[in-house]
Amino acid sequence: MLLIIISHSCSLFSQEYINADLFDVEVEKKVNQYQSNYNFKKAGFYYIQNNWDSTLVYSMRYLNGNNKNIDLTNYSHYLRGCSFDKKEMLNEAQNEFQSITSGFEFNFLIKKKLAEIALKKSEFKKAISYLEPLIKLKEKDYKYFxxxxxxxxxxxxxxxxxxxxxxxxxxxxxxxxxxxxxxxxxxxxxxxxxxxxxxxxxxxxxxxxxxxxxxxxxxxxKDFKAKQIATINMAVVEENRKNFEKALVYRKEYEQWKDSLNDQNKIYEVAKLEKEYAVKAKQKEVNFLKVENKAKLKERNGLLYSALTLLILLGVTLYFNKEKTKANNIISAQKEKLDALNVTKDKLFSIVSHDLRSSVNALKKSNTNLVNTVASKNLKEVNVLLKNNSTIVNGAYNLLDNLLNWALLQTKQSYFEITSIRLFFIVEQVVYNYKPLVQEKNIRLTNTVLKSDIVFADQESLKIILRNLLDNAIKFTNNNGTIKVYTKNSNSDYYDLVIEDSGIGMKDSTRIELLSDTELLSKKENEDIIGSGLGLQLCKSMIKKNNGIFSIESELGKGTKMIVSLPKKV
The missing domain is CATH 1.25.40.10 (Tetratricopeptide repeat domain)
Structure with a gap:
């Protein structure tokens, strides 16, 4: 027995055309809901217009962007899957549909689409796994197919x-x-x-x-294709029954419907060509009318354009005169700022070079004494001189380190990344490096920052801030003094990190000058203490870059509190 011809190898949801526009309505609703999202709006618009290439372009732009919405992300993958499917790129379509999360409100349509792809690829077992859940849908969901x-x-x-x-x-x-x-x-x-x-x-x-x-x-x-299939099936049936006379009649009828279908296709082709010709002819007529209307419009508006041109020239003259005055004011302000920066630069070079020269000269003298002392084999004095050398070198190193970090900050070459940081461990790392210095001056240094305190800042710049503030605290604290590092949680948006010392303190005028944004370097209160003021300015710049706030509380002779307020969230 011959195998009979199957009318449709697989239907691919042939009834879908009944409700083909319903999902387009859902897409349009979603586009209207998210009007502000340009890329998704364009993707949805082109999907409704069946412009698959543009749909793919704008949906990908949305997926590559920031501030993604899970709902729009699912919709974008669905639009891309449909577009790839229409372009017969089945593997790409399958990947897009499988990227959609299980929370998508039209998840049953995903199964339908994946079933269609499996049917096109003759993967019948896979198609069954997608089709069987569709039998148990709610009746309202069947309006889509x-x-x-x-x-x-x-x-x-x-x-x-x-x-x-x-x-x-x-x-x-x-x-x-x-x-x-x-x-x-x-x-x-x-x-x-x-x-x-x-x-x-x-x-x-x-x-x-x-x-x-x-x-x-x-x-x-009137469907010739259906007539053709039904007739050839009957022909095969009669041939298998050995009733060749009837089979011949069905064969002839089959050929008739086959010819009719070919004729119908030709008619459709001719109609299509005629329609294209009519559209082109109409377009030519429209183009001619456009040219004619443009000429009339140009003639009618000639005088109006002349008047407008005169008004525009007058307005342009006034505008450029105003802009020239504005530009001159800006140039003057920039010149004043540049002069101030040049003064600051000269002051910086003068102080840094003076402090470096002082450090190198002090190291040179100390080394001379060290050589003489070594010769006399006075080990106790050698130890004192070595500690003195170490202090001088550390001071010079800190100065150069601050100068490098300040230069990187000014030229925007430093790496900077704000992340969540536990303050206790950062403070503990920095404090550990200063233990030899505080022991030498017999200073009691305590870290009572809570381990639960978390701020958002750049880790490396925060270490630089802490190093400079601790360095200043140690420098201005007398022997047998105290330094406390702790936090205050007095604000809902910031943690206050406090470095408090029992040192020499400062006058209120000095405190105000140190907090001022107009001065790069501050005058020294104590000429005996080496320092350029660059470290504190570097701290202020880095705190500002970390979205923090810097403040100082101090009284002369009663110690100082350096307070760094850092944000609790981004």
């Missing part, structure tokens, strides 16, 4: 897999759906599918009545 198509596709998948027992109930349900709906074209397809099921099992008695029903119904429709 025909429920009967789910049963049809499941039946045909099992038929292709030669699992006739599982195919039969689905194809019977498919027939029942279409008999209730009285959809003649789909009913012909349903009869053909169930007939093929029985015919492939050699159940001719059950199959042939369905072939005959499909053939009789085909007489009442």
């Amino acid at each position: 025909g429920k009967s198509a789910v049963f049809q596709n499941l039946g045909l998948c099992y038929l292709h897999l030669n699992d006739f027992k599982k195919a039969e109930p689905y194809l019977i349900e498919y027939v029942k759906f279409n008999e209730i709906e009285k959809d003649t074209l789909n009913l012909i397809d349903a009869y053909g599918s169930i007939a093929n099921l029985y015919y492939n099992q050699y159940k001719d008695i059950m199959a042939i009545p369905y072939f005959e029903k499909a053939y009789r119904l085909s007489k009442s429709i």
Whole structure:
């Protein structure tokens, strides 16, 4: 027995066209809801217009952007999947659909799309895994595609897999759906599918009545393709029954519908060409009218343009005169600022070079004493001189380190990344490096920062700030003094990191000058203490870059509190 021709190898949800615009309505709602998101809005617009390439471009721009919304991300993947599917790029479409999260409100449409792709690739087992959950949908969800198509596709998948027992109930349900709906074209397809099921099992008695029903119904429709399939099925049936005379009649009728279909296709092609020609002719007429209207508009508006030109020239003259005055004021202000910066630069070079020269000269003298002392083998004095050398070198190193960091900050070459930081551990690291210095001066240094205190700042710049503030605290604290590092949580947005010392303190005028933004370097209160003031200015710049606030509390002779307020969140 010959295998009969199956009317549709797989339907790919042939009833979908009934409600093809419903999802477009959902996309339009989503576009209106997120009008401010330009890329998603354009992707949705082009999807509705069936412009698949533009849909892919704008949906990708949205996915590559920042501030993503999970709902719009799912929609964007869905639009891309549909676009790739339309362009027959099945693997890409499958990847997009599988990127959608399970919370997508139209998750059942994803299964439908993945089933379609599997059917196109003849992966029938995979298609079944996507189709079976669609049987259990709520009735309202079937408005997006025909429920009967789910049963049809499941039946045909099992038929292709030669699992006739599982195919039969689905194809019977498919027939029942279409008999209730009285959809003649789909009913012909349903009869053909169930007939093929029985015919492939050699159940001719059950199959042939369905072939005959499909053939009789085909007489009442104008679809040449359906007529052609129903007729050739009957021809094959009669040939297998050895009734060649009837088979010949069906064959001739088949050829007739085949020719009619070809003729119809030619008519459609000619109609398409005629339509294109008519559109081109109409476009030429429109273009001619546009040119004519432009000429009339140009003639009519000539005088108006002349008047407007004079007004524009007058306005431009006034504008440029105003801008020239504004530019002169800006140049004057920039010149004053540049002069101030040059003065600051000269002051910086003068102080830094003086302090470096002082440090090098002090080191030179100390080394001379060290050589003489080594010769005399006075080990106690050697130890004192070595400690003195170490102090001088550390001071010079800190000065050069601050100068380098200040230069990197000014030229915007430093690496900077704000992250969440536990203050206790950063303070503990920096304090550890200063233990030899505080022990030498017998200073009691304590860190009572809470381990739970978390701020958002750049770690390396925060270390530089702490090093400079601790260095100043140690420098200005007398022997046997105290330095405390702790935090205050008095603000909902900031943690206050406090470095408090019992040192010499400062006058209020000095405190105000140190906090001023107009001075790069401050005058020294104590000429005996080496320092350029660059470290404190570097701290102020880095605190500002970390979105923090710097403040000072101090009284002369009563110590100082350096307070760095750092944000609790980005």
